[in-house]
Amino acid sequence: MTPARRLGIAALLLVIAVSRGGCGIPGLPVGPSGVTAVVYVYEKDYGEPPAVIRATISKIDSEGKIRASVFEEDTTDGTGEVPEQYKVPLATARDKGFPTEEVPAVLVVMAGDKSVRFMKAPKTEQDVMQVVQ
């Protein structure tokens, strides 16, 4: 296979990934060791997180390496503000078109205080792990 053909196939795969689930990879992906948190941002008026997603979030969190949680858009802290840990994930989600029927939820992957990857409305465990790892 020529280098040009390899490049073409890679580009095609990237287009498929983006068109399938709105999977964004801004900049270089951070390796698993850099991932600190994953947040599923959703609006319940557009539906609950799928059970498999909730289960995957709980599974990731229980392993103790990455803090995983779900954030409903209307949640605040005790002072009425968006909790500090969710400000960037919420902003990232809104930047990707959340919340609408087309984008009812966004999974945001964090490395420290920066969002490094996201996926619109993941449906399966594989969707989540693809973005987290």
Next chain:
Amino acid sequence: MNSFDLIDPALLDAPSPEIAQSPDGHPGYTTKFEAEDTTDAVRDACGSASRSFPKALWIEPKDWETKARENDKFKTWPMNYSSRYTNQVPTHECTCHSLVQNFECAWNRAAGLSYADGPRKNFRYAKTRAVFMSPMSVYNRANPNIRGGANVRQVLEIAVKYGILPDKIQPNEYGFKHQLQGTQGGGNSNQSSGEWVSVRNMPAGWEETAKHFRPLEVIFPESYEQAVCLVLHGYMVSVGRSGHAIPWAQYLPGQGMAYPDSYNVTRYDSMATVRRAWGGAFAIATVTAPDDWSKPAG
């Protein structure tokens, strides 16, 4: 905890334990309270926190079994977001124990915490980051007279307005500035028991801690079908019926609802009871969240 297992008949539609175990033979959730707790009244008590049932949460009854199987597979019942029992015997604190179970479910659901077997007697899940809340911290304002119980409207209003204090027993050291015994009743290894504390004698500045533990959005089902849908989506649904208040936490197709009773045990309501008792029911949809889950009160 499979939702298709047969219910032990001895635990189905059990008579109110409060009547049997209360020294004065009276329930904590009287028929007067039940009559007062209409959906409209409870909704009004929540003010801006009140939410109607979102259409996106509707599941056709023909699909309830399928959803139940999914919850069994993924452990996503409300029961799976409950890490402990509470024990009120022989007090009349039931509405507050039900409220606290509902709150803790919403908290754990948001924090990504789940418990494969739900609450278990004399057991604490290892490495849990759950926060145990104090029913007494709500009940003491709802009923300063101690005996006689409280209605759902009162306790929801208090929780939404003031918040709930953490119990003195916690699975981790969270550095809380204010805590309160969970119950004047029996308690257990996951719930502290102690003397009555009136609102006036609460720890100074308690409001500063309680405000971090408040329901933000409360959904009020307008039919028993909507109540079932909420449970299928992982929301606990608190109801008052038959002299006692409890939180529905797992739908058992063709049989009824399972709930973690505030007597260290799981019991069950039949579908006939579910159809009769849903009025005035509520599900806490969202609660305050901290800046850091390891520091729940900041």
